């Protein structure tokens with residue numbers, strides 16, 4: 001695939017931002033578990049947070065190919081920053097507002113999200129509704145001039161920080177995916193409580209929270225689309241999210257490969273650099289092949305999205321292949337580094353912990369394969 005000058009420029013701008021502003025502080029951020037708010041604001045200043053949305057709505061007007069290159073560059077430096085700033089803020093929340101919002105909703109919320117003046121969160125999962133979100137229990141009941149939300153959400157990235165939470169709720173209990181609505185809820189709404197989820201394996205600089213709704217009132221102007229549109233809205237956003245996450249996983253593989261090549265040339269055993277040992281060369285060759293395959297799958301998914309062609313098959317292939325390849329790459333990178341690979345002082349152990357997170361969120365590897373199976377066989381296993 002030939003990249004255009006504009007696509008290459010987006011990658012170069014994002015890469016130099018990532019190397020300057022993000023990579024040097026990754027370990028310190030993970031230790032502090034600090035939310036990357038000022039990085040999001042700086043990203044916004046460079047225009048990188050306005051992504052693949054038309055300029056008429058305040059977007060950067062880049063295409064999806066450029067967007068995945070941006071996600072590769074940022075995700076390769078910090079999967080946590082990628083999670084907060086790109087896949088959640090842009091792919092999940094901004095996409096929903098852009099595609100399903102009224103003119104008023106777009107004009108009100110998109111500039112706030114693109115500038116990171118408001119932080120967004122996407123509240124779909126519940127503790128008993130993860131892979132099967134249509135089984136959610138949180139309800140939205142009609143009252144005068146709006147809706148009242150009761151229930152809870154779990155695993156919500158940016159949940160503690162978010163000013164604007166896209167909450168999915170049952171508006172017609174019993175109808176599963178046909179009875180779900182999507183609501184834009186203020187983070188400081190009376191009746192909403194939030195609790196950070198502690199002790200995750202990785203993605204430490206990305207906040208994850210549980211949200212509790214006790215009679216939270218939202219006006220009619222906060223409903224996105226129609227009351228039964230929620231599931232379609234979630235799936236539309238997830239298609240962008242899964243593409244972006246595949247790209248971040250490519251970034252992780254590339255970072256593992258770069259770290260391994262540098263280390264293998266430098267580290268001496270049996271009187272020569274370990275790069276000269278055959279088993280080390282096999283590790284690097286496998287990693288490079290996975291990297292290229294994952295990148296091409298991701299670019300093809302993005303190209304199809306740009307062309308307006310059905311892309312679900314390509315998106316789920318890219319998501320499961322790239323995130324699992326990132327887990328393999330990080331695991332191999334630890335082996336190649338030997339004992340020091342097991343230390344936080346070297347970046348590779350962190351990539352393993354973060355890559356596992358990417359293989360779980362926005363639909364696990366198994367869910368991606370079942371969506372692909374349904375696409376290929378025409379039979380649903382859900």
Ligand code: CAA
Pocket residue numbers: 083087088092122124125130131132133134155156157177231232235236238239312360361362363364367371380382
């Ligand atoms: N784009 C647009 N609309 C879509 C779509 C897509 N790619 N895929 C499905 N839809 C629409 C369908 O058209 C359908 O509407 P109609 O009936 O009117 O045609 C509606 O959405 C329902 O779709 P399905 O029939 O596919 O529904 P399903 O119940 O069979 O879905 C499933 C099964 C695909 C497994 C779905 O439950 C699923 O995606 N599960 C995984 C959930 C998930 O990814 N959770 C992630 C949580 S968010 C997160 O992780 C964010 C974070 O913090 C980082």
